[in-house]
Every structure is written in C-alpha cells, then in structure tokens.
Amino acid sequence: xxxxxxxxxxxxxxxxxxxxxxxxxxxxxxxxxxxxxxxxxxxxxxxxxxxxxxxxxxxxxxxxxxxxxxxxxxxxxxxxxxxxxxxxxxxxxxxxxxxxxxxxxxxxxxxxxxxxxxxxxxxxxxxxxxxxxxxxxxxxxxxxxxxxxxxxxxxxxxxxxxxxxxxxxxxxxxxxxxxxxxxxxxxxxxxxxxxxxxxxxxxxxxxxxxxxxxxxxxxxxxxxxxxxxxxxxxxxxxxxxxxxxxxxxxxxxxxxxxxxxxxxxxxxxxxxxxxx
Amino acid sequence: xxxxxxxxxxxxxxxxxxxxxxxxxxxxxxxxxxxxxxxxxxxxxxxxxxxxxxxxxxxxxxxxxxxxxxxxxxxxxxxxxxxxxxxxxxxxxxxxxxxxxxxxxxxxxxxxxxxxxxxxxxxxxxxxxxxxxxxxxxxxxxxxxxxxxxxxxxxxxxxxxxxxxxxxxxxxxxxxxxxxxxxxxxxxxxxxxxxxxxx
Numbered sequence: 247x248x249x250x251x252x253x254x255x256x257x258x259x260x261x262x263x264x265x266x267x268x269x270x271x272x273x274x275x276x277x278x279x280x281x282x283x284x285x286x287x288x289x290x291x292x293x294x295x296x297x298x299x300x301x302x303x304x305x306x307x308x309x310x311x312x313x314x315x316x317x318x319x320x321x322x323x324x325x326x327x328x329x330x331x332x333x334x335x336x337x338x339x340x341x342x343x344x345x346x347x348x349x350x351x352x353x354x355x356x357x358x359x360x361x362x363x364x365x366x367x368x369x370x371x372x373x374x375x376x377x378x379x380x381x382x383x384x385x386x387x388x389x390x391x392x393x394x395x396x397x398x399x400x401x402x403x404x405x406x407x408x409x410x411x412x413x414x415x416x417x418x419x420x421x422x423x424x425x426x427x428x429x430x431x432x433x434x435x436x437x438x439x440x441x442x443x444x445x446x447x448x449x450x451x452x453x454x455x456x457x458x459x460x461x462x463x464x465x466x467x468x469x470x471x472x473x474x475x476x477x478x479x480x481x482x483x484x485x486x487x488x489x490x491x492x493x494x495x496x497x498x499x500x501x502x503x504x505x506x507x508x509x510x511x512x513x514x515x516x517x518x519x520x521x522x
Numbered sequence: 523x524x525x526x527x528x529x530x531x532x533x534x535x536x537x538x539x540x541x542x543x544x545x546x547x548x549x550x551x552x553x554x555x556x557x558x559x560x561x562x563x564x565x566x567x568x569x570x571x572x573x574x575x576x577x578x579x580x581x582x583x584x585x586x587x588x589x590x591x592x593x594x595x596x597x598x599x600x601x602x603x604x605x606x607x608x609x610x611x612x613x614x615x616x617x618x619x620x621x622x623x624x625x626x627x628x629x630x631x632x633x634x635x636x637x638x639x640x641x642x643x644x645x646x647x648x649x650x651x652x653x654x655x656x657x658x659x660x661x662x663x664x665x666x667x668x669x670x671x672x673x674x675x676x677x678x679x680x681x682x683x684x685x686x687x688x689x690x691x692x693x694x695x696x697x698x699x700x701x702x703x704x705x706x707x708x709x710x711x712x713x714x715x716x717x718x719x720x721x
Contacts, residue, residue, distance in 0.1 A: 257645075279614070279616060279622040279624070280616055280617055280642075280645075281614035281615065281616060281622060281624075281638075281641070281642035281645070282612075282614065282622065282624045282626065284642075284645070285626065285638070285641070286626070322624070322625060322626055324625045324626070324627075465625055467595075468595045468611075468622060468623045468624060468625070469622075469624065471596075471616065471618075471622075472596050472618075472620065475596065497594070497595055497608055497611055497623050498595060499594060499595065499596075501594070501597075502594070502595075502596045502597060502598070502620075503596075
C-alpha cells in the first residue's frame with residue numbers, strides 16, 4: 247500500500263506496543279482491526295495516566311499485573327443474553343431439528359466473553375431436550391471474562407432486558423425459572439453449566455481442539471482484520487463435522503472471506519451457515 | 523491546468539459526513555444532485571434511535587442516483603457509493619480501505635458515533651479526506667472533525683444559522699476553525715463540482 251506521508255510517532259509506538267505484548271505475553275493483537283485497537287489503547291492511556299504509548303509499553307513489559315489490566319481494555323466485553331432474539335429463534339426452528347439427529351453434540355462458543363451467549367445457548371438446549379447430551383466448549387482469551395462466565399452472575403437490571411429477548415427468542419418458560427435473584431444480581435442455575443468447559447483459547451494463535459457440530463462466534467470477528475478472520479474461519483471449518491453449523495453476529499458475514507465457498511447460508515438474514 | 527496545490531479539493535479520495543437531528547433532510551439535500559457517475563466514496567453516520575433493522579439505506583437509495591448501502595464489516599470501499607453506519611455499531615475505515623464495525627462503548631451517547639468514523643478516516647486518508655458536519659443536537663463529531671483537520675484533511679461545517687439544530691455545528695466551531703462554513707445548497711454544489719474541478 248502506498249503511504250504518501252511518514253508514519254506518525256504514535257502509530258509507530260502503537261505497533262511496538264502490540265509487538266511487545268505478543269513477544270512478552272503471547273497475546274496476539276497484531277491482526278486486530280486498526281481503528282478499534284487505536285481507540286482502546288488511547289482509552290487505556292488515560293486510565294493508566296501514561297503520557298505516551300511508549301510509557302504504557304514500559305509499564306506492561308515489566309509488570310504482568312499491569313498487562314492484565316490493559317487486557318481488560320483491549321478486549322470488548324459487550325454482550326447480552328439472547329442478543330438479536332430472531333437469531334436464537336432461527337436456531338430453535340432451523341438448526342435444533344437437525345441437531346436432534348446427533349446422538350451426542352459438541353458446541354464451541356468462541357469468544358464467549360462473560361458468558362451471556364453460553365447461558366443463552368444452554369437454556370435453549372435444555373428447553374429442546376438436548377442439553378444433557380451436549381458438551382459446550384466456551385473459550386475466550388481474557389481470563390477475567392472467563393471467571394465471570396463461570397460464575398454465571400449477572401446484574402438484575404440487565405436481566406430484565408434479557409427477559410424480553412428470551413421471550414422474543416421463543417422461550418418456553420418464565421425466564422426467572424433459570425436464576426435466583428439476590429440483591430441486585432441474578433445467579434443463574436448452575437446445572438446449566440454442568441456440561442460446559444470454560445477454557446483459554448485464542449483464535450489468533452491456538453489451533454483446533456475438538457470436532458464440533460455447531461460453532462457460535464458472535465461479535466468477535468468484527469474486531470479482526472480480514473487475514474485474522476480467515477484464520478478463524480479456517481479453524482471453524484476444520485473443527486466442524488460434515489455439514490456442521492456456524493453462527494455469527496448479526497453484522498458479521500462470510501461474504502468477503504476466502505472461506506465464502508466453504509460454507510453455505512442456511513438462514514442468511516440470521517447469519518446461520520452450514521459447512522458445504 | 524492549475525497547479526494541484528491551488529485546488530486542495532482535487533486530491534480528495536473520500537468524503538465522510540456526520541449528522542444527527544434534522545439529518546435526513548440535510549443529507550438528502552446535499553446528495554440529491556450527485557450524478558450516477560459520481561466517483562468518490564461517501565461514508566456517513568446519521569444518529570437514529572436504536573433499531574435492529576434500519577431503513578435508512580433503502581430510503582436514500584430510492585431518492586438518490588448513486589448506490590447506497592449499509593457499510594458491511596470488511597467490505598472494500600467502492601468509489602461512487604454512499605455507505606451508512608449500521609444502528610448499534612461504530613463504523614471505521616481501515617488502512618486497506620475497507621470498513622470495520624465495532625460495538626465499543628458509545629461516544630457522546632451515540633453508537634454509531636461520528637467521532638469514531640471521522641478519527642479513523644482522518645488517519646487513513648490524511649489530506650485526501652473531505653469531512654462534513656451537519657445539523658444535530660449533541661457534541662458528537664466536533665473532535666473527529668478537528669482530528670481530520672490536524673491530519674491535513676478539508677473540513678466543512680454547516681452554517682449554524684441555517685442548521686435545523688445548531689448545537690452540533692456550533693460545538694465543532696468552538697473546537698476548530700474549519701476550511702468552510704457553508705449552507706446546504708453550497709455544500710451540494712461543492713460536492714457536485716468536486717470531480718469537474720480542474721486538477
């Protein structure tokens with residue numbers, strides 16, 4: 247690509263920081279979308295009260311605890327239960343009947359963040375009588391998010407919004423059946439996660455760990471550049487069984503990917519694909 | 523032929539536009555005269571109440587001669603196309619001239635945010651960017667526009683005396699001095715003349 251101007255110092259510093267993080271901690275943000283990473287580092291600079299990215303780099307290189315703090319800025323824990331209810335309704339109507347033909351099911355929720363997608367999927371599977379014969383792998387790169395996901399405790403205020411989502415998503419019971427309210431929190435039924443394995447896994451650096459029938463990776467890939475998206479699609483393709491399902495976030499698409507031909511849309515509007 | 527330096531508009535590679543309250547009418551009036559063969563990409567953030575499916579692209583496609591779409595994640599930016607940010611997502615330009623979406627925190631209570639788009643486009647296009655900020659009732663876009671100016675781009679603010687809601691233009695003017703303060707009809711003729719101006 248032609249560059250008609252010299253790189254700005256801050257852009258050089260940003261690249262060096264991302265490289266330093268990779269070399270020191272093996273977290274690979276080198277192929278994340280540039281504009282988003284730049285904004286998040288700028289935000290971190292203010293919180294860390296560092297004048298320059300170089301100063302932040304010095305801190306995180308010499309202080310692993312500071313790096314773990316920075317990691318909370320570099321990952322985006324924005325999630326909801328039954329986010330985009332029509333997506334979950336389509337899974338219930340179009341995917342579940344096919345999943346029911348498998349004697350046992352493995353599902354990978356890649357980039358599960360704080361667990362909202364995991365509990366949504368587990369609730370859906372329980373109502374469809376599939377949870378007992380399903381193993382869910384819930385993976386993320388952020389250990390703090392995984393810890394929160396394992397606890398299954400969400401703010402009651404958010405759970406009110408999730409309740410509306412759940413109902414629109416074809417929920418068959420009262421959403422309150424799945425949690426116990428305690429003060430301003432909702433503690434979700436721990437039997438929902440009996441068959442869930444939470445694990446540290448990076449779509450940027452790790453490889454496939456199991457054959458799966460369904461992979462859900464929602465609002466994760468938008469933070470990757472095209473090259474890293476293709477790496478992730480490659481992992482999903484390798485992990486999925488013959489005719490396995492891939493479900494994405496509502497604005498994510500295979501249209502611009504090298505893997506476009508390797509999947510076919512089942513419900514395109516809801517970003518539900520099948521391995522070709 | 524004029525020297526390129528004499529007309530800063532001739533190196534323009536892309537246009538970004540931000541608007542909020544009153545923005546639909548304002549955008550229709552500045553894009554209404556663009557010919558089908560218009561050659562520059564236009565990327566726009568218009569604040570709207572959160573809806574899962576926006577009709578914005580359809581509405582504008584029916585009224586304009588140029589193609590109009592919701593910008594999709596990792597889509598390579600095409601010349602002569604108007605892209606709108608999707609409701610609920612920030613939209614940015616990447617160095618390979620593709621679009622990216624993000625669900626990071628709201629900026630000035632907005633997602634999509636004008637600041638988010640303008641800052642990224644300023645980084646990518648530098649002096650080859652034209653940024654336009656129109657009517658609106660909040661402060662979004664002011665910082666982004668100042669960033670575009672710092673990156674060498676050309677900035678235009680709608681004349682606050684004409685704007686349906688002047689808060690957004692005035693916030694921008696309080697932060698930096700744009701290259702032009704123009705009425706909608708002047709912005710429209712400037713856009714329509716962009717490609718025919720001698721370079």
